[in-house]
Amino acid sequence: MEEAAIVQRHPLERGRNLYALVSPGHHHHHVICRQCGRIERLPGCDSSRIEAAARQRGFSDLTHIMEVYGTCPTCLKKSHV
Ligand SMILES: [Zn+2]
Numbered sequence: 001m002e003e004a005a006i007v008q009r010h011p012l013e014r015g016r017n018l019y020a021l022v023s024p025g026h027h028h029h030h031v032i033c034r035q036c037g038r039i040e041r042l043p044g045c046d047s048s049r050i051e052a053a054a055r056q057r058g059f060s061d062l063t064h065i066m067e068v069y070g071t072c073p074t075c076l077k078k079s080h081v
């Protein structure tokens with residue numbers, strides 16, 4: 001169902017934006033390589049405690065954006081040649 005989907009804007013380092021269609025229940029995050037920009041999905045999310053803390057402060061309709069940055073295996077190999 002279309003109305004169940006929301007568009008999640010991912011602000012990336014260096015001012016780029018990644019737009020992802022995210023359905024509730026299919027929430028996920030990305031790991032992004034700083035060197036080549038490769039993006040891979042990470043399964044699941046363990047931020048429920050963070051949102052619970054926000055809820056305790058009286059906030060509702062919570063959402064969050066989290067991106068993980070690093071060096072991918074390919075770029076790691078290149079940097080050691
Ligand atoms: Zn890379």
Ligand SMILES: [Zn+2]
Nearest residue numbers: 027028045047
């Ligand atoms: Zn999450």
